[in-house]
Amino acid sequence: xxxxxxxxxxxxxxxxxxxxxxxxxxxxxxxxxxxxxxxxxxxxxxxxxxxxxxxxxxxxxxxxxxxxxxxxxxxxxxxxxxxxxxxxxxxxxxxxxxxxxxxxxxxxxxxxxxxxxxxxxxxxxxxxxxxxxxxxxxxxxxxxxxxxxxxxxxxxxxxxxxxxxxxxxxxxxxxxxxxxxxxxxxxxxxxxxxxxxxxxxxxxxxxxxxxxxxxxxxxxxxxxxxxxxxxxxxxxxxxxxxxxxxxxxxxxxxxxxxxxxxxxxxxxxxxxxxxxxxxxxxxxxxxxxxxxxxxxxxxxxxxxxxxxxxxxxxxxxxxxxxxxxxxxxxxxxxxxxxxxxxxxxxxxxxxxxxxxxxxxxxxxxxxxxxxxxxxxxxxxxxxxxxxxxxxxxxxxxxxx
Numbered sequence: 001x002x003x004x005x006x007x008x009x010x011x012x013x014x015x016x017x018x019x020x021x022x023x024x025x026x027x028x029x030x031x032x033x034x035x036x037x038x039x040x041x042x043x044x045x046x047x048x049x050x051x052x053x054x055x056x057x058x059x060x061x062x063x064x065x066x067x068x069x070x071x072x073x074x075x076x077x078x079x080x081x082x083x084x085x086x087x088x089x090x091x092x093x094x095x096x097x098x099x100x101x102x103x104x105x106x107x108x109x110x111x112x113x114x115x116x117x118x119x120x121x122x123x124x125x126x127x128x129x130x131x132x133x134x135x136x137x138x139x140x141x142x143x144x145x146x147x148x149x150x151x152x153x154x155x156x157x158x159x160x161x162x163x164x165x166x167x168x169x170x171x172x173x174x175x176x177x178x179x180x181x182x183x184x185x186x187x188x189x190x191x192x193x194x195x196x197x198x199x200x201x202x203x204x205x206x207x208x209x210x211x212x213x214x215x216x217x218x219x220x221x222x223x224x225x226x227x228x229x230x231x232x233x234x235x236x237x238x239x240x241x242x243x244x245x246x247x248x249x250x251x252x253x254x255x256x257x258x259x260x261x262x263x264x265x266x267x268x269x270x271x272x273x274x275x276x277x278x279x280x281x282x283x284x285x286x287x288x289x290x291x292x293x294x295x296x297x298x299x300x301x302x303x304x305x306x307x308x309x310x311x312x313x314x315x316x317x318x319x320x321x322x323x324x325x326x327x328x329x330x331x332x333x334x335x336x337x338x339x340x341x342x343x344x345x346x347x348x349x350x351x352x353x354x355x356x357x358x359x360x361x362x363x364x365x366x367x368x369x370x371x372x373x374x375x376x377x378x379x380x381x382x383x384x385x386x387x388x389x390x391x392x393x394x395x396x397x398x399x400x
């Protein structure tokens with residue numbers, strides 16, 4: 001029988017996984033419960049030592065500490081504290097790491113998929129409500145995108161990448177099963193896969209499409225006996241999957257919008273792609289003026305008007321460049337960038353194939369959004385890095 005502290009931790013981890021697609025209001029209480037129960041573990045000191053000496057854990061803590069140090073030259077303290085609040089999960093990464101058990105990985109994944117499946121059902125209902133508002137009562141709406149966001153709790157910016165990770169994980173369970181085949185489990189996974197992938201197709205977030213495309217390519221390679229066979233699978237399956245997806249009207253609309261953004265890029269910058277370009281070049285100028293330590297953790301928005309090119313003065317301002325790399329360079333300079341690169345390297349070194357696939361996907365979509373700064377995607381990234389790491393430094397928290 002599991003000790004009470006351990007049982008509470010496992011319940012907390014599954015609850016965090018379940019509520020990842022919801023607002024962080026649901027997640028934080030279980031993070032707190034996880035933290036408190038850690039102090040009552042019988043081998044608390046050994047577990048603490050494992051965290052302190054682990055380069056993997058230290059890399060996450062340093063990412064938070066770098067932003068904490070950046071408060072020293074931050075003038076906008078309120079914005080700086082807001083950024084620190086978003087990054088608090090990095091500070092407690094070590095507790096997630098020692099609490100997660102190798103033998104319970106599938107249960108964490110299933111909890112995440114169950115919560116995401118519930119959100120996808122609500123999202124599908126919202127989609128139908130927008131089509132037939134005179135027939136259906138209003139669903140649970142986030143209020144984003146002028147009230148037209150189908151995701152029930154989050155904006156498309158965070159919800160679509162979470163969906164992409166969910167589709168990848170359930171598809172991986174189908175293609176690379178780790179448990180004994182059961183028809184009920186197989187059917188349930190098929191239903192969840194269809195619900196999630198259809199939700200992704202009607203979602204308004206294009207980053208989710210890109211992330212899933214990368215994760216799908218990684219999965220084709222993971223499920224192959226050799227790298228060559230993996231690439232052959234990609235070449236054969238990916239074009240067919242893209243062609244079938246393109247037959248869906250909502251997908252066509254988003255692809256057409258993206259192509260239009262590219263074609264009219266030099267004429268109209270007031271688009272998703274155009275604004276990201278403008279935000280990024282201003283953030284880069286901010287970095288060039290403050291190359292070593294940046295403008296400070298919370299001063300991006302305050303400093304941004306000082307770097308706006310006159311020809312772009314009529315465009316909206318922003319509180320982040322929608323690019324994780326320019327975000328870290330502008331606010332913390334090379335000092336912060338080195339710490340972030342160290343974090344990414346450690347994730348690749350200590351993570352398993354799933355962690356590496358998610359890492360690669362996040363590294364790509366972070367060119368289009370500050371995903372390691374936004375709350376839900378920060379927690380998503382941290383959570384799966386914690387449970388998919390390779391246990392090399394201790395044996396007491398996991399059985400291989």
